[in-house]
Amino acid sequence: xxxxxxxxxxxxxxxxxxxxxxxxxxPLDVSEFIKxxxxxxxMSNEAVSRYCIFT
Numbered sequence: 438x439x440x441x442x443x444x445x446x447x448x449x450x451x452x453x454x455x456x457x458x459x460x461x462x463x464p465l466d467v468s469e470f471i472k473x474x475x476x477x478x479x480m481s482n483e484a485v486s487r488y489c490i491f492t
Contacts, residue, residue: 438474439452439459440459441460441462441463444463
C-alpha cells in the first residue's frame with residue numbers, strides 16, 4: 438500500500454500502475470487506514486511481502 442502526501446487527481450491510479458495494491462493519502466483517515474491494512478493482512482504472506490514496504 439502506498440501512503441503519500443500526494444493528493445492530486447490521478448495519483449491513486451499512478452501508484453496502482455506502479456505495482457502497489459492500494460493507496461491512501463495523508464492526512465490519514467484512521468478508520469480507512471485500518472480497513473485497508475486489514476485487507477492486506479488477510480492476503481497470503483507472500484503477497485504481503487511483495488506489496489508492503491515499511492520505511
